[in-house]
Amino acid sequence: MMKVPKVAFFDFTCCEGCQLQVTNLGEELLELLKFLDLVEFRETMSERWDGIYDIAVIEGSITTPHDVERIRRIRQRSRTLIAYGSCATIGGVNGMKNAFDLEEILQYVYGEGARFFTTLPTRPVHEVVPVEYFVHGCPVYQPEFLEVLKCALLGIPYHVPDVAVCVECKFNENVCFYERGLTCLGPITRAGCNSWCINNGNICYGCRGMVSNPNERGFLEVLERYGVRVEFLVRRMDMYNACRILKGAGKRHGEEHTR
Amino acid sequence: MGKSIRVDVEYLTRVEGHGNIVVDVRDGTLRECRLEIIESPRFFEGMLRGRSIFEAQHITSRICGICACAHSLASIQAAEEAIGFVPSEQTVKLRKFLLDIEILDSHILHIYFLVAPDLLGVKSFVPLVETHNAVVRRALRLKKTCNDVCDILVGRHVHPISCTVGGFTKLPRPGDLEKMRSLLLGMIPDLEATVDLVRGFRFPEFERETEYVALVSDDDEYPLLMGDIGSTDGVRLPKKEYRKITNEFVVPHSTAKHTRLNRDSYMVGALARLNLNFSKLHPRAKEIADLFGMNRKVTNPYLNTVAQLVECFHCLYHAVDIVEEFLKTGLNYDEEIVVGLNEKQRIPVRAGSGVGAVEAPRGTLYHHYEVDDYGRIMHANCVIPTGQNLRNIEYDMRKLVPEILDRSEEDIQLALEMLVRAYDPCISCSTHFLNVTFVGRDNPEGS
Numbered sequence: 001m002m003k004v005p006k007v008a009f010f011d012f013t014c015c016e017g018c019q020l021q022v023t024n025l026g027e028e029l030l031e032l033l034k035f036l037d038l039v040e041f042r043e044t045m046s047e048r049w050d051g052i053y054d055i056a057v058i059e060g061s062i063t064t065p066h067d068v069e070r071i072r073r074i075r076q077r078s079r080t081l082i083a084y085g086s087c088a089t090i091g092g093v094n095g096m097k098n099a100f101d102l103e104e105i106l107q108y109v110y111g112e113g114a115r116f117f118t119t120l121p122t123r124p125v126h127e128v129v130p131v132e133y134f135v136h137g138c139p140v141y142q143p144e145f146l147e148v149l150k151c152a153l154l155g156i157p158y159h160v161p162d163v164a165v166c167v168e169c170k171f172n173e174n175v176c177f178y179e180r181g182l183t184c185l186g187p188i189t190r191a192g193c194n195s196w197c198i199n200n201g202n203i204c205y206g207c208r209g210m211v212s213n214p215n216e217r218g219f220l221e222v223l224e225r226y227g228v229r230v231e232f233l234v235r236r237m238d239m240y241n242a243c244r245i246l247k248g249a250g251k252r253h254g255e256e257h258t259r
Numbered sequence: 260m261g262k263s264i265r266v267d268v269e270y271l272t273r274v275e276g277h278g279n280i281v282v283d284v285r286d287g288t289l290r291e292c293r294l295e296i297i298e299s300p301r302f303f304e305g306m307l308r309g310r311s312i313f314e315a316q317h318i319t320s321r322i323c324g325i326c327a328c329a330h331s332l333a334s335i336q337a338a339e340e341a342i343g344f345v346p347s348e349q350t351v352k353l354r355k356f357l358l359d360i361e362i363l364d365s366h367i368l369h370i371y372f373l374v375a376p377d378l379l380g381v382k383s384f385v386p387l388v389e390t391h392n393a394v395v396r397r398a399l400r401l402k403k404t405c406n407d408v409c410d411i412l413v414g415r416h417v418h419p420i421s422c423t424v425g426g427f428t429k430l431p432r433p434g435d436l437e438k439m440r441s442l443l444l445g446m447i448p449d450l451e452a453t454v455d456l457v458r459g460f461r462f463p464e465f466e467r468e469t470e471y472v473a474l475v476s477d478d479d480e481y482p483l484l485m486g487d488i489g490s491t492d493g494v495r496l497p498k499k500e501y502r503k504i505t506n507e508f509v510v511p512h513s514t515a516k517h518t519r520l521n522r523d524s525y526m527v528g529a530l531a532r533l534n535l536n537f538s539k540l541h542p543r544a545k546e547i548a549d550l551f552g553m554n555r556k557v558t559n560p561y562l563n564t565v566a567q568l569v570e571c572f573h574c575l576y577h578a579v580d581i582v583e584e585f586l587k588t589g590l591n592y593d594e595e596i597v598v599g600l601n602e603k604q605r606i607p608v609r610a611g612s613g614v615g616a617v618e619a620p621r622g623t624l625y626h627h628y629e630v631d632d633y634g635r636i637m638h639a640n641c642v643i644p645t646g647q648n649l650r651n652i653e654y655d656m657r658k659l660v661p662e663i664l665d666r667s668e669e670d671i672q673l674a675l676e677m678l679v680r681a682y683d684p685c686i687s688c689s690t691h692f693l694n695v696t697f698v699g700r701d702n703p704e705g706s
Contacts, residue, residue: 013301017324017417023372024416026403027396030388038385045383046376063301093321096306105305117300138321139417182599200414200421201428203599205317228602236600239314 005054005153008040009084010074012060012067013094013122017139018085019059025142032146035153053078055152058131061087061094061243062123075129080152083125084145086138090209091243093138094122098242122243133158138207138240141193161192162212165204169195177203178226185236187222188214207240263287280675282660292656294649294679307639312338312608312630313424313600315639319626320418322641323685325368327418328361328409329619330626332484333641337626338424340613342634344606349594350426355484356581357412357422358617359574362483364405364416365620366529366567366574369683370453371398374564377677378460394456397449404442408578411435425606426596433589440582443575450571454547457568463674467658468558469651470522471531472504474618481532481539481573483618491534491556492521498616501625505642524651527622527644528682529566530557544573560655561681567620601634608634619644621683645684652682 009019019041022029039049056078062068075081086092097105098121106114125131135148151158165186169176172195177184185206186198197204223230263285283291303322307315319334320327332354339346346354371394376383379391387395406416411431414420421429431439475489476482488504489495496503504520519525533540533548534556540548548554548569553562598606608630615626622644629638655678663671 015321015324015327017321017327020324020368020417023368023399023402024406026399026406029399030396033385033388041383045385047382047385093306093318094301096318097302100302100305105302106300108305108308109300109302119300119302139324139415177597177599180597181603182597183602184599196414197420201595201597202414202420202423239310239318 004035004037006039006049006051007036007055007057008038008049008053009042009057009059010040010070011042012058012071012088012125013063014060014085014087014092016059018087018135018137021139021142021145032149051077055080055082055149057082057084058088058125059084061091062125062128063094063120064118065120068120068128071125071129080132081125081129082133082135082148082152083131084135085140086136086207086209086240088125089134089136090241091122091124092207092240095242095244096239098122099238124243127243134160136160136190136208137193141196143194144192161190163191164211164214165189165191165193165195165198165208167191168193169198171195172199174198178222178228183226183228183233183236185233187219188237205239206237209241210237210244280656280672280679282656282671282675284660284664287664289657289660292653292660294652294656304639304641307628307636310636311600312342312628312634312636313598315626315628315636316423317418319641322643324417325365325685326361326619326621326624328357328413328416328422329617329624330641331419331422332358333615333617333619333624333626335422335424336485336615336617337613337628338615338630340615341611341628341630342424342606342608342613343611344425346426347594349591351484352581352585353412353427353430354422356578357409357419358483359578359581360405360408360412361416362618362620363571363574363578364402364409365683366571367398367401367405367453369620370457370564370567370571371395371401373680373683374677375456375460377673377680378462397452401446401449401453404446408439408442411439423596423598425598426594428596428598430590430592430595431585433586436582436586436590440579440586443579443582446575450575453568453571454550457565458550462559462561462564463677464559465561465655465659465662465678466558467560467655469654470520470525471534472520472525472527472647473532473535473623474616475535479539481536481541481577483532486616488616488623489535490520490525491531494520498625499614501614501616501627501642505625505647519650524654525647526560526651526682527647528563529570529620530560530563531622532618533557533566533569540569541573541576543576544569547572560651560678563681563683567683608632619685621645621685622647643685645682648682648684652679652684 056074062071083089087094102119106117110117133148133152135145148158168191169186182203184203186204188210189204189206190208190211193208279295281293315338316331316334320331322330372384381387384395409416413422421427471491474482474486476486487495487497506519551565553565553569610630610632612629617624624644625642627640628636631637656675663674
């Protein structure tokens with residue numbers, strides 16, 4: 001009989017909503033459990049496992065020295081690592097703090113308690129340890145997660161769609177938000193979410209990160225046609241993608257920000 | 260010579276977020292008793308500064324995956340008040356409906372996945388797949404149904420999409436209303452079976468009366484989305500004075516802030532709401548409360564789980580009432596909004612300050628924003644239920660430990676873990692640590 005792979009979930013700096021997407025699978029989850037041995041999942045399990053993880057699913061960004069040490073330890077014990085959700089894959093909303101002076105933001109939020117905390121510039125997991133698979137999204141889109149998990153279990157690659165959200169949005173026959181007088185990050189954001197937000201009447205906030213080769217000229221034309229300033233769009237992009245611009249900035253300011 | 264024990268639970272499991280329990284008893288005397296929070300700081304309030312008030316809901320729902328809808332609703336309420344926007348009656352009703360589903364969903368998760376394993380003597384739901392397969396299936400089914408209703412109403416439960424400042428960007432069609440109604444009614448048998456399950460649980464006996472805080476109102480509706488802030492010690496204040504309730508202060512032995520109202524600590528959450536607003540519960544929820552003897556003031560914090568079960572019934576029937584009303588009257592689809600970041604200035608904006616106070620599953624949640632003339636956020640503050648409960652949990656632990664000192668260390672540890680879990684703490688939410696005691700704590704990041 002084939003050995004059942006040991007799978008574990010770990011959360012770092014995040015809201016744990018992506019883990020929750022697993023319990024939201026309903027009875028399908030029980031089908032999934034036939035193919036893997038869930039050995040750790042702190043949000044819903046007290047069990048611990050001290051062996052090697054065949055697959056470690058990592059939720060959250062790396063934002064403290066403790067996070068750095070912990071992810072390195074987990075990496076050493078894991079055959080395959082899946083970065084799970086925007087916080088893990090691109091830094092996500094946690095990246096917004098990188099645009100601030102870390103000393104100042106600590107002071108603002110924690111006041112006199114600030115001295116109890118240590119914080120580093122936010123980094124996605126792959127900037128600290130090697131990662132084999134990426135599941136983008138805030139939160140992850142369950143059908144894509146199941147697809148990635150299947151690939152990881154079979155040991156075959158998963159290719160993240162590298163076309164714009166607009167492609168899926170067109171299939172879903174949504175009216176373009178630029179036509180409706182709004183701005184939307186769909187034209188430069190990776191597809192794979194089935195244009196989830198736009199289907200529900202909201203704009204794309206860019207949670208899956210940028211496509212690797214955006215159609216820059218085409219997008220600039222769109223912005224010009226609708227009279228949108230580029231800076232306005234860049235500011236919107238910084239909600240999820242601030243780590244992209246500030247990559248290396250942390251090193252300039254000194255690798256560690258301790259008090 | 261008294262007994263000496265040391266309980267040190269690192270990475271408390273089956274709670275949302277990261278916490279440690281430390282108890283130190285030497286020679287029969289309790290020397291130390293704390294619940295440490297080791298969640299990495301996330302700086303939401305700091306990061307909001309300079310962003311559009313129309314982005315606040317999107318960003319702050321990411322504070323917590325479990326109560327994303329409650330954060331959204333508190334955020335929207337604060338934002339609308341700050342810019343001077345008054346939502347329509349239809350919008351308010353739909354938001355109440357959303358909050359009902361959020362509380363139902365979160366309570367089910369807590370009862371089945373976080374609490375039940377302790378009372379069934381296992382470490383998690385995983386072994387229950389073998390031993391209590393029907394129970395696990397029921398739990399997953401209930402959870403999934405709440406999720407399906409949220410998918411229809413707001414696109415998804417974890418980080419709702421269509422519920423924004425100004426109203427809803429997509430309104431459910433008549434077929435959607437019908438579908439939500441039948442999904443909700445379909446939950447009733449499973450919820451009734453949950454009553455049988457919980458009746459079989461033996462909750463630890465422990466009493467400690469404290470001050471209970473929740474939203475209160477003058478009308479007949481069980482207040483969850485709107486109201487003043489009230490306490491069982493007779494406090495009643497408008498939400499904009501929330502700081503007088505949460506009342507941060509510095510204690511001599513610590514530079515970290517604590518909260519209290521009239522006593523050493525106070526409790527928020529399902530049990531607090533029941534203690535304050537029992538008479539306004541749905542009749543079926545009251546019947547459930549009667550079954551468990553919960554129709555009086557309850558001071559055993561372990562019974563917060565039962566209070567949640569009572570609220571499950573209230574929220575389910577209340578949500579059904581709302582959806583049935585909409586099925587009768589129909590929805591006004593002209594209210595569907597195209598808002599984005601308010602690029603077209605369809606929603607008038609002015610400078611101001613606004614407070615949102617909402618009953619999240621775990622208790623009263625506050626968001627407070629100040630915006631400038633352009634709707635840019637100048638200041639933000641969030642006070643989350645778990646932060647308010649931490650101090651109360653510590654006081655419970657201090658009373659509980661001496662009462663159970665004759666038990667084995669494993670039993671004491673389990674009793675403490677169960678106590679913390681009973682409060683259903685949501686530590687990721689603790690963007691703003693209100694009352695973490697850092698006594699003798701050299702390394703606040705945890706090990």
